[in-house]
Amino acid sequence: MIGRAIQRAGKYPAAVLAGARAKSASSGVRTPRETADAVVIGAGVVGLSVARELARRGRDVLVVEAAPTFGTGTSSRNSEVIHAGIYYSPKSLKANLCVRGRELLYRYCYDRGIPYKQLGKLIVATSSAEMPKLEQILGRGLENGVHDLRMLESSQAMGMEPELQCVQALLSPSSGIIDSHSLMLSLVGEAENYGATFCYKSTVIGGHFEDNTLHLQFSESKDLGNYDEESPLEPQLIIVPKIVINSAGLSALPLAKRFQGLDHGFISSPFYARGCYFMLSMMKAPFSRLIYPIPEDGGLGVHVTLDLNGQVKFGPDVEWIDGVDDISSFLNRFDYSVKSDRSARFYPEIRKYFPKLSDGSLVPGYSGIRPKLSGQGQPPADFVIQGEEIHGISGLVNLFGIESPGLTSSLAIAEYVASMLGV
Ligand SMILES: Cc1cc2nc3c(=O)[nH]c(=O)nc-3n(C[C@H](O)[C@H](O)[C@H](O)COP(=O)(O)OP(=O)(O)OC[C@H]3O[C@@H](n4cnc5c(N)ncnc54)[C@H](O)[C@@H]3O)c2cc1C
Numbered sequence: 019m020i021g022r023a024i025q026r027a028g029k030y031p032a033a034v035l036a037g038a039r040a041k042s043a044s045s046g047v048r049t050p051r052e053t054a055d056a057v058v059i060g061a062g063v064v065g066l067s068v069a070r071e072l073a074r075r076g077r078d079v080l081v082v083e084a085a086p087t088f089g090t091g092t093s094s095r096n097s098e099v100i101h102a103g104i105y106y107s108p109k110s111l112k113a114n115l116c117v118r119g120r121e122l123l124y125r126y127c128y129d130r131g132i133p134y135k136q137l138g139k140l141i142v143a144t145s146s147a148e149m150p151k152l153e154q155i156l157g158r159g160l161e162n163g164v165h166d167l168r169m170l171e172s173s174q175a176m177g178m179e180p181e182l183q184c185v186q187a188l189l190s191p192s193s194g195i196i197d198s199h200s201l202m203l204s205l206v207g208e209a210e211n212y213g214a215t216f217c218y219k220s221t222v223i224g225g226h227f228e229d230n231t232l233h234l235q236f237s238e239s240k241d242l243g244n245y246d247e248e249s250p251l252e253p254q255l256i257i258v259p260k261i262v263i264n265s266a267g268l269s270a271l272p273l274a275k276r277f278q279g280l281d282h283g284f285i286s287s288p289f290y291a292r293g294c295y296f297m298l299s300m301m302k303a304p305f306s307r308l309i310y311p312i313p314e315d316g317g318l319g320v321h322v323t324l325d326l327n328g329q330v331k332f333g334p335d336v337e338w339i340d341g342v343d344d345i346s347s348f349l350n351r352f353d354y355s356v357k358s359d360r361s362a363r364f365y366p367e368i369r370k371y372f373p374k375l376s377d378g379s380l381v382p383g384y385s386g387i388r389p390k391l392s393g394q395g396q397p398p399a400d401f402v403i404q405g406e407e408i409h410g411i412s413g414l415v416n417l418f419g420i421e422s423p424g425l426t427s428s429l430a431i432a433e434y435v436a437s438m439l440g441v
Pocket residue numbers: 059060061062063064065066082083084085088089090091092093094095096097098099100101220221222223265266267268269270273292293334347348349350385386387388389420421422423424425426427
């Protein structure tokens with residue numbers, strides 16, 4: 019597949035590509051290798067944004083994706099909320115890239131007719147004990163440059179949203195929702211128009227260094243399907259790019275650990291937290307804005323999100339889970355099932371701010387998994403965007419822990435990565 023895609027783009031000699039599919043080191047023949055300008059690993063919203071930005075700035079970009087198409091990972095398993103940038107530590111990457119990314123995203127969607135809606139959001143205190151936390155959130159939001167926040171009395175908030183129960187609320191007018199699939203489709207189209215090549219069903223299985231240059235090892239994803247950890251994993255093709263962006267989402271850390279020669283001191287352990295959503299059935303949408311409780315450990319709390327069709331969903335909760343082995347993670351073999359009995363924990367949480375939620379109205383929806391850099395009970399970690407100044411490898415950028423607000427920040431992450439590389 020990788021051979022065919024590159025061949026279609028007319029960038030590499032056909033003989034090499036035919037060889038890429040047929041030969042492997044285990045057959046006694048040297049694994050075929052080629053050079054490339056920039057390789058982006060992973061076609062989620064972040065990889066796509068980076069690919070478009072690098073291609074727009076004149077680089078020759080190859081996007082490699084293990085799945086049969088773009089956006090099948092976390093980028094299609096989230097709340098689709100455009101965050102204002104309120105919660106994150108001041109001056110952190112999350113704060114800066116979310117605020118910048120939100121501005122870029124609204125402009126991008128407006129200019130291109132991508133469906134979005136700036137609904138606004140209410141963060142609600144449901145007991146007087148939570149009111150100081152709301153004040154802290156306001157202070158933090160202002161520090162982060164979110165200047166349109168407004169503290170509301172309960173009567174004002176409940177006047178705006180008659181089904182809501184709260185003692186105080188913080189209004190964030192610049193929060194909104196987006197059709198993330200349309201966004202990704204647009205990013206793919208623009209990246210292609212700027213000359214980027216997409217190669218699906220192809221997995222980066224590792225890498226090694228020669229002459230301080232990263233040699234990426236590829237395999238067709240289908241050939242990894244029956245892989246058992248006992249047998250050696252042989253690459254079918256090696257590509258030697260000038261630039262490598264590791265935007266493999268949930269797999270970014272396990273993949274970096276497979277770059278032999280990269281100092282593992284810079285690669286932390288991954289943590290994973292599943293978030294399940296339940297859909298509201300049998301009731302018409304009770305709210306016209308996003309409603310968020312006070313954040314909890316590991317997430318933003320079981321909140322109300324609306325999609326652009328008016329469907330209401332509640333979630334995501336936080337369930338710390340173990341990862342899977344590397345190859346299964348590259349193939350996205352995580353457990354995304356939503357057990358219906360989890361709803362028992364949703365009802366009391368939601369009824370704190372939506373007391374009229376009726377029994378039996380929540381049905382299992384979908385789930386997503388957060389790629390986290392800190393575990394249960396630890397303080398939240400910032401995004402990690404690692405370039406040469408950290409790990410010493412020219413042209414390699416690792417994107418670790420790109421959890422929420424990664425969708426909102428995607429265009430700003432792309433800008434940041436391009437300028438880090440001096441592109
Ligand atoms: C429950 C939940 C709710 C969220 N809600 C929001 C929200 O409302 N707003 C917001 O801003 N953000 C939100 N986020 C965060 C946001 O969804 C992510 O930050 C963003 O989607 C990450 O995009 P990505 O491109 O880094 O990763 P992904 O979308 O996971 O893409 C990574 C890609 O890499 C591919 N890949 C993996 N390994 C390999 C390999 N070895 N070779 C080739 N390809 C590989 C995968 O197949 C995948 O397609 C949420 C996240 C979760 C989990």
